[in-house]
Amino acid sequence: xxxxxxxxxxxxxxxxxxxxxxxxxVIVLYxxxxxxxxxxxxxxxxxxxxxxxxxxxAPLVESMKLSLRVAALSTLVATVFGTLIALxxxxxxxxxxxxxxxxxVLPLTTPEVVLGSSLLSLFLDLNTRxxxxxxxxxxxxxxxSYVALTVRARIRGFDWTLEEAAMDLGAPPFRVFxxxxxxxxxxxxxxxxxxxxxxxxxxxxxxxxxAGNRVTYPLYVYxxxxxxxxxxxxxxxxxxxxxxxxxxxxxxxxxQRTLRQRGMGVTPLG
Amino acid sequence: xxxxxxxxxxxSRLAPYLLVAPGILxxxxxxxxPIITLAQTSVAGTEGPWxxxxxxxxxxxxxxxxxxxxxxxxxTLLALALGYPLAYFIAFRAGKLKNVLLGLVVLPxxxxxxxxxxxxxxxLNDGGPAVWLLQQLHLLGEGGRLLDTTIAVxxxxxxNFLPFMILPxxxxxxxxxxxxxxxxxxxxxxxxxxxxxxVLPLSLPGVFAGSLLTxxxxxxxxxxxxxxxxxxxxxxxxxxxxxxxxxRDYPLAASLSFVLMAVITLGVxxxxxVLGTEELA
Numbered sequence: 001x002x003x004x005x006x007x008x009x010x011x012x013x014x015x016x017x018x019x020x021x022x023x024x025x026v027i028v029l030y031x032x033x034x035x036x037x038x039x040x041x042x043x044x045x046x047x048x049x050x051x052x053x054x055x056x057x058a059p060l061v062e063s064m065k066l067s068l069r070v071a072a073l074s075t076l077v078a079t080v081f082g083t084l085i086a087l088x089x090x091x092x093x094x095x096x097x098x099x100x101x102x103x104x105v106l107p108l109t110t111p112e113v114v115l116g117s118s119l120l121s122l123f124l125d126l127n128t129r130x131x132x133x134x135x136x137x138x139x140x141x142x143x144x145s146y147v148a149l150t151v152r153a154r155i156r157g158f159d160w161t162l163e164e165a166a167m168d169l170g171a172p173p174f175r176v177f178x179x180x181x182x183x184x185x186x187x188x189x190x191x192x193x194x195x196x197x198x199x200x201x202x203x204x205x206x207x208x209x210x211a212g213n214r215v216t217y218p219l220y221v222y223x224x225x226x227x228x229x230x231x232x233x234x235x236x237x238x239x240x241x242x243x244x245x246x247x248x249x250x251x252x253x254x255x256q257r258t259l260r261q262r263g264m265g266v267t268p269l270g
Numbered sequence: 271x272x273x274x275x276x277x278x279x280x281x282s283r284l285a286p287y288l289l290v291a292p293g294i295l296x297x298x299x300x301x302x303x304p305i306i307t308l309a310q311t312s313v314a315g316t317e318g319p320w321x322x323x324x325x326x327x328x329x330x331x332x333x334x335x336x337x338x339x340x341x342x343x344x345x346t347l348l349a350l351a352l353g354y355p356l357a358y359f360i361a362f363r364a365g366k367l368k369n370v371l372l373g374l375v376v377l378p379x380x381x382x383x384x385x386x387x388x389x390x391x392x393x394l395n396d397g398g399p400a401v402w403l404l405q406q407l408h409l410l411g412e413g414g415r416l417l418d419t420t421i422a423v424x425x426x427x428x429x430n431f432l433p434f435m436i437l438p439x440x441x442x443x444x445x446x447x448x449x450x451x452x453x454x455x456x457x458x459x460x461x462x463x464x465x466x467x468x469v470l471p472l473s474l475p476g477v478f479a480g481s482l483l484t485x486x487x488x489x490x491x492x493x494x495x496x497x498x499x500x501x502x503x504x505x506x507x508x509x510x511x512x513x514x515x516x517x518r519d520y521p522l523a524a525s526l527s528f529v530l531m532a533v534i535t536l537g538v539x540x541x542x543x544v545l546g547t548e549e550l551a
Contacts, residue, residue, distance in 0.1 A: 005461065006363075013359035016352045017374060020432065023389035024378045030392065041392050081293035088289035092282075100290055107301055109482065109538060110531060111490025113507045117514050117527045118304035121311045124520070141300040144293045202383050204493065205507070209514065221384040225497070229388070237385040244380035248373065 024241070031234035038228035050231035054239070057232055063220035064236060070132070070216060071200035074139035079193045081140070082147025083185070089152055091160065104145045115142060116209030123210065130212035138210045139203060143196040150195055154188030187255045194247060201240070305531070308524050315521035323521035327529055331509050335533070338506040341420070342489035345427035346435075349484045350477065352428070353435035357476075358469075360436075361443035375436055387426060387497050394422050394498065418500035426494035434483035442476025443469070478545050486534055506530055 030040055034047035055061045119138055123130055166176045204218040221233055313320040360371045394400050394416040404410035416422050454464035492507030513523035
């Protein structure tokens with residue numbers, strides 16, 4: 001009876017994992033498809049063609065470049081802003097800190113369609129033309145919360161007396177920051193920045209409202225359902241997946257190494 | 271000396287405010303102010319009383335609100351039913367594979383959301399593998415479809431927000447002291463009893479956070495309904511997007527958006543009341 005229950009639970013768990021990977025399998029598989037028409041939705045025959053010419057569609061490449069630029073810029077700004085907030089919340093007790101925490105959570109509990117449409121009504125109100133700048137503004141807005149909450153969760157419980165020790169030994173403040181504080185909080189910041197980058201690269205709904213006539217990669221994919229859906233879309237999606245896998249693997253190894261150097265145990269991803 | 275000391279303490283009193291200032295200002299200008307503008311836009315219609323846009327929103331699109339709520343609720347319950355066993359498995363039974371499995375849960379979500387939804391379109395397409403399989407099993411009749419049905423839309427929503435359910439539940443299960451479960455079993459509790467009386471109650475904060483993180487984006491989503499459904503499955507997000515970007519009836523669009531936010535906020539508060547926990551993220 002007990003065995004049966006366990007097997008059932010384990011079975012469901014493995015099935016759910018398979019369910020999570022089913023569309024990924026399809027995305028990778030269809031990057032090797034040679035579709036009959038313009039739409040890569042029905043399997044025709046195996047081919048390396050799309051992988052050999054991944055940049056055959058100029059608008060698709062342009063959209064990917066735009067997405068990467070937006071993601072780089074918004075991640076940079078949001079990571080600085082978010083990390084500063086996380087430092088303030090973990091290092092100081094101050095009046096208004098609970099209001100700050102609340103303000104950080106609110107964007108996460110607001111549907112994206114509300115975030116996107118309200119930002120658009122602000123830009124309409126101010127007669128601001130939507131385009132590159134407004135996309136970056138929007139992405140920084142939703143990334144700040146994720147960065148601040150991630151960094152805060154990661155640096156809670158670190159031993160801040162190390163800073164005082166460094167200062168007692170005569171280190172000037174900037175040296176303390178770069179030699180003591182930054183190495184301690186760096187793994188958390190890198191994890192948060194990766195999250196912000198991934199969120200920016202993937203965002204569709206908020207971007208749709210504030211992009212004007214600029215086309216990011218997700219917007220291009222959305223439009224592709226009408227004009228043409230080449231297998232190159234799948235190639236780029238697979239490439240993003242592989243790049244994230246490499247980045248994830250590299251940071252996990254790096255974190256394990258720094259933690260081992262400090263003689264701390266290895267903690268799980270989260 | 272005294273001067274530097276007091277200068278230092280004044281600096282440290284100001285320090286947290288200086289640290290939060292850039293990010294918080296950004297959120298005030300580009301998150302809080304827009305919500306206020308949204309409210310203003312919703313009552314700025316030129317015809318009828320100030321609440322005219324709200325009257326039109328509710329009388330014309332009430333059905334879309336209910337449908338969105340129904341779909342989001344179904345997706346949340348499905349995600350809970352699928353996500354809990356997996357979270358439990360990773361937390362209690364995966365052993366050394368724990369981190370690998372956590373990585374696997376997140377990995378699919380590093381491909382673009384839209385491309386994933388298109389992949390579901392391929393899977394569920396007429397003449398596609400899912401339809402074929404169900405027809406072989408006689409679960410779907412000749413000419414039966416999956417695409418453009420409620421099943422496809424709810425399935426897509428469930429899929430897209432599943433990790434948001436799994437990760438918080440995993441975190442709360444991971445925190446449970448194993449000795450509590452052992453104690454329950456030592457006191458002759460059955461495994462089911464130990465689960466019901468010990469594990470389940472202690473994992474409720476995770477269930478709460480996971481349900482919110484699934485329900486909220488699902489209720490506002492329109493991609494799944496648009497790509498996997500027919501106009502009969504249209505959700506409120508499509509209407510808002512259409513009114514804002516195509517029809518450009520801004521008061522109506524803003525009131526729809528505002529109602530969606532208000533309903534979700536009230537729902538979250540009521541849910542927090544019922545489960546008696548304030549824990550969010």
